[in-house]
Amino acid sequence: MTEMMKAVRLHEFGGPSVLRYENAPRPALASGEVLVRVHAASLNPPDLYLRDGYRALPPEWRPNATFPLILGTDVSGVVAATGEQVTQFSVGDEVYAMVRFPDDLMKGSGAYAEYVSVPASELAKKPPKIDHLQASGAPMSALTVWQFLVELGHDAPNPFQSFPHAPIPLEGKRVLINGAGGGVGHLAVQVAKWKRASVTAVASGKHEVLLRELGACQFINYTKTSIEEVAQDFDLVMDAVGGANMERFLSVIKPAGVLLFVNPLGFSGQEEAARRGITVSSTQVRSNGAQLGEIGRLLDDGTIRVVIDSMFSLAEASAAHQRASQGSIQGKIVLKAV
Ligand SMILES: NC(=O)c1ccc[n+]([C@@H]2O[C@H](COP(=O)([O-])OP(=O)(O)OC[C@H]3O[C@@H](n4cnc5c(N)ncnc54)[C@H](OP(=O)(O)O)[C@@H]3O)[C@@H](O)[C@H]2O)c1
Missing domain, CATH: 3.40.50.720 (NAD(P)-binding Rossmann-like Domain)
Known part of the structure; x- marks a missing residue:
């Protein structure tokens, strides 16, 4: 029997009201993946763009989505299960990640849920001295900063220019x-x-x-x-x-x-x-567990910190998106799932 969970799903593109908190199947684990019990997820601009069907893009670039889909890339939580070939994480580890970005840019990475599957290469141990809310706020924003200012960390083609950043x-x-x-x-x-x-x-x-x-x-x-x-x-x-x-x-x-x-x-x-x-x-941020490990050391010793603009429960994702649409965000908007 399929195990179920609560998730925030989209059945159509549109404004914040299309986000529905409802039952959904728990993700299945592929080889090399880890099932994370989500404690917190954070919002990022691509979540809003996808919710809206990337309306700012020319029609031929917009996603051909399969509904229902689950938004969200940034997550902090606890390992609930590990797939085959996963050796570096164990059940009970506290972890954080930016999930399958930009690979799942147009279909949603599934972080607005009680459980999400994450490729082990994209995970890092959560910095022990910060809580899940702060850790969930870090991945996309911090990896963007790291890849722009410190180390690119990959050799994938750059969608914005002919040379690597x-x-x-x-x-x-x-x-x-x-x-x-x-x-x-x-x-x-x-x-x-x-x-x-x-x-x-x-x-x-x-x-x-x-x-x-x-x-x-x-x-x-x-x-x-x-x-x-x-x-x-x-x-x-x-x-x-x-x-x-x-x-x-x-x-x-x-x-x-x-x-x-x-x-x-x-x-x-x-x-x-x-x-x-x-x-x-310019460059496009990419998931990278090793870099999150390095960033985690700076978060842990207080060299850098994640500022929380506002916090909502997972069930209030629609209100969180309304807050994001108002702009003038200070730091991160986070969803508390536990
Ligand atoms: N290339 C990539 O891979 C990549 C990765 C991550 C994000 N992004 C993009 O980067 C942008 C920022 O992302 P984010 O997560 O930081 O968004 P965010 O949290 O919404 O922050 C945007 C900030 O810009 C400020 N702002 C708005 N208009 C401004 C203006 N005219 N001059 C100066 N500040 C202004 C806003 O506050 P105030 O107006 O109150 O100052 C707000 O604090 C987004 O467009 C996102 O799509 C790109």
Whole structure:
């Protein structure tokens, strides 16, 4: 008989109300996979894009989904069972992961549930000194920061450019993080600080106190001041927002500096960048258990921390998505499953 669990499932694309908390079959385990009893899962922008059927993409790129599907990539929990060939994890281990991303980008990785199956290569032991809520907030945001700023860690083709992204040394560099209050941004500030960069954080005013506490030595409230008016000569700018007028960052970067985009689509400053010797680069985050192991050491000793914007139960996933749609997120929105 199929074992059942509670999960948040989609039967159609749409707004937050399409998220249904209901019974679903527990995932079956393939060889090399681990069944995780989810204690907490966190929200990331791709969860919202998929819930909405990737409406911002041209129709031919949108997912041809098989419903029902279960959203969610980021999870922290306890190993409930191990599949064949799994030697590095045992039942009872506390673990965290970003699950099958981008492999399951268009069909959902299944983290908004009581149980999720995870390839063992994507798992790491949860940092023991932080709780499941904080650990669940880390994977996608922290791996994005790690792969942009510290180590790429794979040789998969880059969907955004013809060359592999290559992080640069940050020691002693002047670094600006745009979107610094969000999931990616608040961890980018801390990782750059840990790497001994001097960090300028750009965000709306409500994030100033937090970002100074996390290590920013300069804060720019973008709702009041444009970056170009008050700052320049950065070695590296990481834009963790995207959207309109991404070319404006070029004017605050030193010749031969670096401009990183988490959302590169829409940038049209390639010629100016080439003229000034500025490297413009992006990449797509990929699941990586070994890197989560390294990140876990920094989370465990308090070098970096995950800030929780808000917490909801798994059954309240729809309300959590409503919160996410309002924007101005500070850190991470998490779902408590136990
Ligand atoms: N390339 C990749 O693999 C990859 C990986 C992860 C995420 N991403 C993308 O990266 C982006 C950020 O992800 P996230 O998880 O950090 O999102 P998030 O948690 O929603 O954070 C976004 C932050 O941007 C701030 N913001 C909004 N408009 C802004 C503006 N004009 N200037 C400066 N800050 C602004 C928001 O707060 P305030 O307005 O209050 O400052 C918020 O804190 C998303 O678009 C996501 O799709 C890409």
